[in-house]
Amino acid sequence: MAFPLLAQASSAGPAPLALLPEIFLLAGAVVALITGSFLPRQRQWVSRLIAIAALAASAAAAAFAITEPDRTIYEGAYTVDAGTSAARLIVAVAAALVIALGTDELRGTERESETYALILLASLGTVVLAGTSDLLVLAVAFLLASIPLYALIGINRSRSSAEAALKTYLLGALLGIGLLLGVTVLYGLAGTTTYSRLGQNLGTAPGAAVAVGLTGVLAGLMFKAGAVPGHFWVPDAAQGSGLTGAAFATTVPKIGGFLAAYRLLAALPGTVNWPLLVAVLAALTMTLGNLAAYNQDDPRRLLGWSTVSQAGYLLMPVAVTGQASLALPALMVYLAGYSVSNLAAFAVAGAYPGRRTLNAFQGLAGARPWHAAALTVALLSLVGTPPTAVFLGKLTVFTAAWEGGFWWLTVLAAVNTIISLFYYLRWLAPAFRAARPSTPGAGDFPAQRWAAGTAVAAALLLLIFGVTAGLGWAVIAGPPHG
């Protein structure tokens, strides 16, 4: 037993050791910030090491706790189960990849250690969002995940990042108020904020009032997830902010948003037809994201809109919460695969910061075959091609939606997947063409070392994850049912 104290702690009351992965994130943020403020600008790498160490410790603690039985702590306010463990692991790995791919951009800049502290704090907010089973903690986690995110998007203080930060902030403030309003309404109706009792008490409440409360909370969570109606900030953040902020904002906050929606919906009684609402949101999100991504010429903005469409696929298992046993494992597998794929694609874009159009990547395969291979793996994974990681995610997500009775959503998602192939190929095709004299920035491809290395490592991770998928799937989903 790795943590004997974990087993001794009571199942309901305070259990600080069960929150060890979260504690590592918080301590890492504080130590990285204070250390950074005593270091000269050229030695901020110490602060980066502290952040990476905190993420590694958090992931290790989460991995050790993965075998613990499911339980709730702090009087039902926090759930420690397979979903929370998976979210802790995915967030730690994704945040570490973000720090690695942003090293070239951040090294020696004015706000390096602050960026690491903000990344850790936003990651902490996302993990708490994913693990909470109480409306009040949900509201606090939303703020903890959002406020560092605004700062991260605007931290390099360029005009475009200021615009992106302002858009994110205004939308986040609006939908955050929706979340607080929803929490208030649900609390007023149920007389409790704990999910386990929310279900019982809301069964007799008027359906319309429950629907109002639920819509408010879902609006806030859709902002975190980057899905309709809270998606406007995603493409701007992807294009306008620095590489680190863009890669983080399009990846990590989603993990908390989707899991929080899953947990809340699983607790609600059947008096409100929320599956249809979520399914319609999923359909709108994936279609809008795909259509908008189609004409983009900036690779980062293309990835931003692709992120929106991926949020649509990620909403599919949320729509069948409670109706398909595959819903939670499918969501977690998709989130894991998507996070690494998206970060690999951002890392390739960030390895060539001067090339901001798709055509500027002409000749990449000839000059830098490894980077072109990483880009291919990342983009094909985002499409969902075997043997990459998101293939398994898409397969399970489609199966879950079909099992839950949303056959039309599955068909629509399949059509959208085919459409998405075209715009990912719009980036891949120039990379495999020879460079022409008219290519913007033609010639050799001097790459940013850390970003390029992260891209190759993440692409390898995707292939390993995709190839060993069957084994991983058996571990996550448990013994086959039915």
Added chain:
Amino acid sequence: MYLGILVLLAAVLVSVGALYVLSRLTAVARNPLVSRPFLSGWVPEEHALSRYHARYYPVTLLFLAFDVEMLFMYPWAAVVSRLGPGAVIEMFVFLGVLMAGVFWAWREGAFKWA
């Protein structure tokens, strides 16, 4: 009649001009004050209409760092004796995190007011 007026005008001009000449001749310095003494007799170092920056955002955030802990400490003080040492530890961890923020702001120079 006009002669009287002209004599008076000449007398006025000559006496005023004589005052200027007297002032020039007896002055200690030619050009005593460049700007007006608005600082109660202190040597003026800045323009009377110069503005200074109150830096509202850092001040607001520092205020929050000090004030939010008060917000939580009032209800905490009412129940801390019943909850025991766990509540004391939690509160001081919370205060420690807030003080880390204040500490960072101090290192960034947020307390240099002028």
